[in-house]
Amino acid sequence: MGGDRMDLVYRVLDDQLVDVDGRRCGRVDDLEFEGDIGEFLCLFVIFSGLGVWYWRMPRRLRAIGARLFGSGVVGRDVIRVPWTQVEDISSVIRLKSKARELGLAQGDDRDATFVAKLPRS
Amino acid sequence: MKKVFQVALGIIAAIGGFVDIGELVFNTQAGAVYRYQLLWAVPVGVIGIVVFAEMTGRVATVSGRPVFDVVRMRMGLNVGLVTLVASLLINLITLAAEVGGAAIVLQLLFDVNVSTLILVAVIGLVLIVYFVPFGGIERIFGYLGCALLVYVAAAVHLKPDWHHVSQGLIPSWHSSALYAYFVVGVIGAALVPYEVYFYSSGAIEDRWTVRDLSLNRANAVLGFTLGGILSIALIVVAGEVFFAPKVQPGYLGTTALGAQHAYGEAGLLLALLGMLFAVGGAAVECAFSGAYTLAQFAGWEWGKYRRPREAPRFTLAWMIFFALAFVVVETGVDPVLLTEYAVILSVVALPLTYLPVLLIARDRTFMGERANGLLASTFGWLYFAILLVVSLAAIPLMLATDGGAG
């Protein structure tokens, strides 16, 4: 793919997100486009979080998927990352801001308070 | 000179780290039942793991993507999830088998209640993993696992018929389900996926660069190959000691008996020490492998080189794996039986992780000039075909032979 073309499924979807400090903070679990029928679509938002998984599963497994991974509540098990936050696309998707500012890696932040109690953590 | 020394140390660690409970169980059984006739299956498995490890190491170094990053990216969410769940389950079974094996070896050394020793083994491993740096873990278990080289010495000492041994290295076939089962088992015991997940994640943990590729290729090729010699030695010793009297090995103690028969108490102690650290090291690799797998698939921060609070879900993941393995082993399930299931199921799931790595390794978009050349491609696809055949045959053979009972 050259010029201004990119294979989004191959190069973006399911790729690792890394914040401005180099911290791994989730994956590109889905993408959202903006635009109307018959108009140009533009890539608008990255969805990241386990809550996205259920709607990518086969229809018959979505109910179980929602129970296991979350039902896609934005801000809780799904984070919307504006495409404008993407700095660079290489082997990872590099973001312009810190994970915390974007609401990413909440699980790690939550569990860090427990792990911090372990010796030499 | 420093590089040569580094390579030598890396190879030693790889030799000691190659053998796990799967090799100890399957290779001893193979030698006892078929003497040398299954020796040829060892190089098939070793070449397979060299091919797989070299590709994953190269992919990780050049593209920055360890195995489960590649699986997620190349297979997508749904197929990737199936692969993830299968890998985690198999990892857990394998980890339980290794922990159980370590406890049995401790019991053979100290004659203490095995339930207590399972707890001791798990706590000991968790403490070592938590407090010792990554490189130190590799060295402790790798170097001390080299005590298993007593089997290489024993194989020579027992004076086998070398003509028959060399004939065993030539592929042969028996129209027997049991023979086919052992072929699958011996290949599967060498081609354990958790070693490859650990290896590729280790490439990123150790911050390999493209300049390190030759060095680390040497470690993989030489280390696994020399480790394969250990596997061959296990078969030869079992063939010499157990084949004639028709002993059917069903315990780790039986494997140790082979070294004792050659060298007495010294042989026994070296064998047990080597087993303890080989199996212990394998348990560590397994636990990390599970945590790497989960973290990489989900996109969490991961790495032993990170402080625990910087990769908290990764840290909790490997601790939980050890806890779950403890629970499994404490139910009293036989670790040797668990090992057989782990090896066979690993072989079944192997193509699911092998294929995405192969596809990325040959993709110039990610690999540039380091993409698979003609030799790597040829071996890569050849082994994919072999793995497919072996993985499809594994479960039917396990059922047909009642898990190798005959």
Next chain:
Amino acid sequence: MHAGIEQLASISAESALMAEDLARGRTKTTFVRVHGAELSAQTEHEAEKLNDDPVAPELKMPIEEAIKLAADIGGAIDDMRVSPQDREQARQDEVKLRHWAGQANRLAEAL
């Protein structure tokens, strides 16, 4: 049944190897006790299976012979475990265990 008797032959053969090393003072007491316990327990388990499995009347005698063999094998293993320092006993046990292994193999082949 056939597999069970083959297992007894295997256990007896393996115990004979252990007895040989014990007689020559080439093993550790803990190993003999722990591994011996595994082999002894397995012998008992095989004997129980042979006893509990329903058999045709013409197989009753070979099964009883196999169960008696299991008791003999288990007894010899337990003797080694109790007195691992008694090399003379170990020497005698080695001979007996090899003999019983052969007996069990012949019994398995006859079935």
